[in-house]
Amino acid sequence: MFTRDELLSFMHVEEIDSLLFQGKSLQMGLPRVFGGQVLGQVLNAAVRTVADDRHPHSLHGYFLRPGDISRPIIYEVDPIRDGRSFSTRRVVGKQKGEAIFNASVSFQIKEPGLSHQYDMPTSVPHFSELQSDIDYITALSKKDDSVSVEIYRAMNLVFDEDIVEFRTPHVAEQIKPGNVTDSYGFWFKFHDGIGDDPITHQTLLAFISDKGLMSTALRAHPVSFTTHKIIGASLDHAMWFHDDIKVNDWIYYHIDSPRSSGARGLNRGSFYNADGVLIASTAQEGLMRVVGKKDGA
Incomplete structure (x- = not known):
């Protein structure tokens, strides 16, 4: 890494x-x-x-x-x-x-002006109630030989915790594909060592905005990159910044996919700070051609 x-x-x-x-x-x-x-x-x-x-x-x-x-x-x-x-x-x-x-x-x-927002989903567990993804997967791998920490890290772009920590509700859904909800999200927090420069915080939010976004459209279907041969690529990406960004505080990234068709999937994301303020939004369409099953899948 x-x-x-x-x-x-x-x-x-x-x-x-x-x-x-x-x-x-x-x-x-x-x-x-x-x-x-x-x-x-x-x-x-x-x-x-x-x-x-x-x-x-x-x-x-x-x-x-x-x-x-x-x-x-x-x-x-x-x-x-x-x-x-x-x-x-x-x-x-x-x-x-x-x-x-x-x-x-x-x-x-x-500038001052009118203000409203969609609230953060009420069903999302607070970050304080969750283990880090690495701790959860490490513990699970000791009980289930089919679970690999390194494969999980590689497939889900989980970086070292001295860079950024992730806490994902229902993280088990990320391990084995199936018909799961077509929306999900994760908490994340960059290490305080990134400093206080606002440009750095905006840059790192844009960096993390692509994590998990394109593959969300696959979640509505019983396929994944581990079970099927899929040609996938991000096609376009949009971001809107609504408020101050501080990525070394806990932020929840909620993602859903309202539609897939024509070998493309549309994905949307919302960034909420720990107080439930919607600080940024994303949208992306990705290519997702399923060309066959992988051997043994």
């Missing part, structure tokens, strides 16, 4: 020229660049080209090509507009001269 210092260093992209940034790829055991890494790096590049009083309120992007983990990604920022209240940036991530990701990021000054 990677260390906390590597995460912070790699997600804070290097400025190599005016409006031009370079990002390295985290080693996560994946065959291609993790989508959350690209999302975070795009946001990190864009936010560093606007005035300090402008804060991100939305990001809309398309994954165009798989990212090569052995090569850096060049991010070109186009300062499309700076208005009195809003600023817009277009960001293109490139490798080998070709675009792998294209995004628009919008920023706004802080």
Whole structure:
């Protein structure tokens, strides 16, 4: 995997020229660049080209090509507009001269206004009532030989707890596929060692927003990446930032999938802080072609 210092260093992209940034790829055991890494790096590049009083309120992007983990990604920022209240940036991530990701990021000054929200689901157990995912899976693996901590970590992108801790209600559902609910969620909290820079917290929220999102549409069906040969890829991703972000406090990420069709699945996510305030929202459509069962499944 990677260390906390590597995460912070790699997600804070290097400025190599005016409006031009370079990002390295985290080693996560994946065959291609993790989508959350690209999302975070795009946001990190864009936010560093606007005035300090402008804060991100939305990001809309398309994954165009798989990212090569052995090569850096060049991010070109186009300062499309700076208005009195809003600023817009277009960001293109490139490798080998070709675009792998294209995004628009919008920023706004802080303004008072009307406010309402959908409440956090009342059935969600509080983080204090749950074990960490690693502790739960470790204990379960001692009782069930078919449960592997390392496979669970790899399949669910569970990082070391000195980086971020996860606590997932009904975590057993993540181990064996079946007809389970098409919505779920998890609590997470980054280590205090990430510091207090608001840009870091926004960047890491974008990073974590891709965890588990695309595969949510599979949950309504008796298939998974462990039982079937599936061609899966994130197609597009959107984020809306509603409030202050502090990812070293506990946050609950609730995800559902209202529809799948045409070998694509639509997924939606809501980030709530521990006080139940909806601080950010996501939406993503992913490719999910089921091409057959795996041997022995």
